[in-house]
Amino acid sequence: MNRLQIFILVFICLPGFPTRSIAQIQKERTDLIDRYLSVQQQLIGFNGTVMIAGNDSVIYRRSVGKASFELDVNFSADPVFRIASITKQFTAMLVVLAAEENKLALGDQLNKYYPQLGQSDWSNITIRQLLTHTSGLPHNEGIANYWQEVSFLPLSDRQATDEIFKLKLLSVPGTKTQYSSPGYFILASILEIIYHKSYGAILREKITHPLRMDHTGVSNAADVISGMVSPYHQLADRLIATPHRDYALMKGSGNLYSTVSDLLKWNNAINGGHFNKMVTDQLFAIQNSQPVNGRSESYGYGWFLRRTSNRERDFNFTGGGTFGCSAISGYYRNAKISVVILSNVSTLPVGEMQSNIESIVFGDRFDMPVLRTSIIMEESQLDKFQGTYTADNGHQLAIFLKGAxxxxxxxxxxFFELYPSDSSVFFGKKVSVQIEFEKDSDDTIKGFKANLKGQSIHFVKNK
Structure with missing residues (x-):
């Protein structure tokens, strides 16, 4: 299939423009994505690589920003990024492959692999529940002193496992959904038990070596990785050096690195017949229809699954975020389009970026984000806006002040920053929202109106 044929698949000619050539539409849309990324670089500090491909043909690829700000180094042709929770895609595949090889069963309970659990609440947690975040395990924050202490420590594998087994279950296994990276750590550990190899060795044998994903692998906080970009964290309007976080507790859940090129190979292989269809059908079947990690999409094994009446927009994806990483990688299974966004800056809204890029690719109406100018307000002026606000639907928004x-x-x-455009109107950059505060006659704040993605939501300040 040549590039023109691929392009016809990706940038579909709109009915409203029957006389315009495919090349004209391609250029307009790629130019629009260029403009969009330039605006996002200024607006939210986007720094990274975006790739769009139809099958294995790259249609759009651009890096914005720097691989190293300290050294003033631009991105290489194929920079290496940490991919955080996109790791879960690979762990889920390895587990289902192990089940196909009869090395394990998805209904197996943990006490089969960890007899020391005895008859505790943990003992009857199943592999399937770990895959679908229904085990009752909390996320990393459930570990005592996680952010203050444990997340910094270079724990041995045994120590990391012991930390996880100290967790208190939030619900009876199989009854509720609770997003849990520790659950995927346990899945990776079970793989090591049954194969008698490290998680990295299993990954190489089953996935990265056969697919020639030469720039994908397991890392830890001490590794020097060829081609790896420098990691940063965005704090308000400035970049800072990434706070330290050790990878000991992220095995199988967030400890991989990769490139957009390797993730394209992965998307094509997993959707193109390289793996047994019985395996991929399980990954992409709806295994949990409840909200996972606050998202509205259903969940398979390691993948979020968006299913709509417009089959062209069916989208399988996983996002990831940790210090020095904001990432999303997905595949439109019917349109056969991959979209990968990798950044070396943490807490960027890459999910919203993917949604905007989708609108451009599929020819939807698209409103370019607006660069807005903020005014300076003193800390004493901002203090009155602090508080907890409740919407009619019961959702609560906390507004708080740190410094100015x-x-x-x-x-x-x-949390995200709010910037004043006048004395009572604020806007977000990472989250595209405008908040207009309402005052009583005595100038006290009684609530606000929030405009988000074309919707207006009213909030009342709690007494």
Whole structure:
């Protein structure tokens, strides 16, 4: 299939433009993506690589920003990034492959591999429940002193396992959904038990070597990896050196690195017949229809699955984020299009970027994000906006002040900065929201109206 044929698949000619050539539409849409990434570089500090491909033909690829700001080094042709929770795609595949080889069964309980669990609440957790985040295990924050202490420590594998087994289950296994990276650590450890090899060796044997994914592998905080970009964290409007986080507790859940090229090979292999169809059908079947990690999509094994009435938009994907990494990789299974976004800056809204890029690729109406200018307000002026606000649907938004910067946080989502455009109107950069505060006659704040993605939501300040 030549590039023009691929392009016809990817950039579909719109009915409203019957007289325009495919090449014209291609250029308009690639130019629009170029403009969009330039705006996002200025607006949210996007720094990384974006790739769009039809089958194995790359249609669009661009790196924005720097691989190293300290050394003023641009990105290489195929930079290496940490991919955080995209790791779960690979762990899930390895587990299902092991089941196909009769090395394990998805219904196996943990006490088969960890007899020391005895008859504890943990003992009857199944492999399937770990895969679908229904084991009752909490996320990393369930580990005592995780962010203050444990996440920094270069724990041995035994020590990391012991830390996880100290966790208190949040629910009876199989009854509720709770996103849990420790669950995928356990899956990776079970793979090591049954194969008598390290997780990295199993990954190489089953996936990366056969697919020639030469720039994908397991890392730890001490490794020097050829081609790896420098990691950064965005704090308000400036970049800082990435806070330290050891990878000991991230085995199987967030400890891989890769490139956009390797992830394209992976997307094509997993969707193109390289693996047994019985295996891939399990990965992409809806295994959990409940919200996972706050998302509305269903969940397979290691993948989020978006299913809509428009089959062209069916999208299988996983996002990832950790210090020095914001990433998303997915595949439109019917349109046969891959989209990969990898960044070496943490807490960027790459999910929203993917949604915007999708609109451009498929020819939807698209409104370019607006670069807005903020005004300076003193800490004493910002203090009155602090508080907890409740919407009609029961959702709560906390607004708080640190120094002279106002922040907002909803539920378990990451907090984000709010910037004033006048004395009572604020906007977000990482989250495309405008908040207009309402005042009583005595100038006290009583609530606000939030405009987000074309929707207006009213919040009332809690007493």
């Amino acid at each position: 910067q106002l922040y907002a946080k909803m539920g378990q989502n990451p």
